[in-house]
Amino acid sequence: MGAIHRADSRESVVARLLELLREAHSNGVELVVFPELTLTTFFPRWWIEDQDEIDTWFETEMPGPATRPLFEEAKKLGIGFHLGYAELTVENGATRHYNTAIIVGKDGNLIGKYRKVHLPGHAEHRADKPFQHLEKRYFDIGNLGWPVWKGFNGVVGMCICNDRRWPETWRVMGLKGVELVVLGYNTPDSNVYHYEPVHLRQFHNHLVMQSSAYQNGTWVVASAKAGREDGFGLIGGSCIIAPTGEMVAKANSEDDELITATVDYALCEYIKEHQFNFAAHRQIDQYGLITSRTGAVVETEN
Ligand code: CDV
Numbered sequence: 436m437g438a439i440h441r442a443d444s445r446e447s448v449v450a451r452l453l454e455l456l457r458e459a460h461s462n463g464v465e466l467v468v469f470p471e472l473t474l475t476t477f478f479p480r481w482w483i484e485d486q487d488e489i490d491t492w493f494e495t496e497m498p499g500p501a502t503r504p505l506f507e508e509a510k511k512l513g514i515g516f517h518l519g520y521a522e523l524t525v526e527n528g529a530t531r532h533y534n535t536a537i538i539v540g541k542d543g544n545l546i547g548k549y550r551k552v553h554l555p556g557h558a559e560h561r562a563d564k565p566f567q568h569l570e571k572r573y574f575d576i577g578n579l580g581w582p583v584w585k586g587f588n589g590v591v592g593m594c595i596c597n598d599r600r601w602p603e604t605w606r607v608m609g610l611k612g613v614e615l616v617v618l619g620y621n622t623p624d625s626n627v628y629h630y631e632p633v634h635l636r637q638f639h640n641h642l643v644m645q646s647s648a649y650q651n652g653t654w655v656v657a658s659a660k661a662g663r664e665d666g667f668g669l670i671g672g673s674c675i676i677a678p679t680g681e682m683v684a685k686a687n688s689e690d691d692e693l694i695t696a697t698v699d700y701a702l703c704e705y706i707k708e709h710q711f712n713f714a715a716h717r718q719i720d721q722y723g724l725i726t727s728r729t730g731a732v733v734e735t736e737n
Contacts, residue, residue: 437690438476441478449501452505455693456512460513462695469516469518470519472521476664478492493523518536518539519619532575549595550577551595556569566627621669623670654702655674657673659686678706
């Protein structure tokens, strides 16, 4: 997806999604993957104090009035889709805000929902910075884990943006036999905390997804927002990665653009049965620290 500006309405974004959906359908596509927080600009870049204003970036129902045409058109065309959005809900009497994604099947029924676990950024206003990254202020930590579902002739899972940088995300789904991970991301073209060249940010983006695809024998479809939203750049670089770790399709524009690939699940088996045969080679009695310690502690033997 190209840029979505602060003033753009949900309806105007959905009109763009419908165009992509129709183009995908005419190309024989079965599943379309839209980005993280598809329906709005990447609002965590702004410090907003008024909770009512913050809540205007969130969806209280899915589908709602603005998104229903997308669900209806997808069902009519018999095409599935993945959509990232900001979710406002009430759980056990408490209001919750999640960075959420769903997969809808070709029959229009919900296949699954995921809520982002690894929220990046900070919660306080950093007035000295040219932009903010306030996911830790605006969202609650996802509480659904990393489920996988049968769908699209395989085993499908999701993660969202910063989740893709963490090996734990992928290994949990890998241990559930995932064959296709779909994800959306909004990666700013500069680091809010320190200088980092754009080429390095794009390199890391692809590096983590290609290595994770290989290490878990899964296809990855990664859908970015790109271009400049109200002057703030996003790296783009949407791509489709095979279980070998090889990239088989990549966006080359910063606008709305369809890229496609045919997913051959036999390639998952090739990796899962040989190099990354978990049952044959994993040594779980050696991995305890991974779930018992959060931060690194220097712990030498001498
Ligand atoms: N939306 C994100 O999660 N963005 C992060 C940035 C902050 C590093 C990312 O991993 O791309």
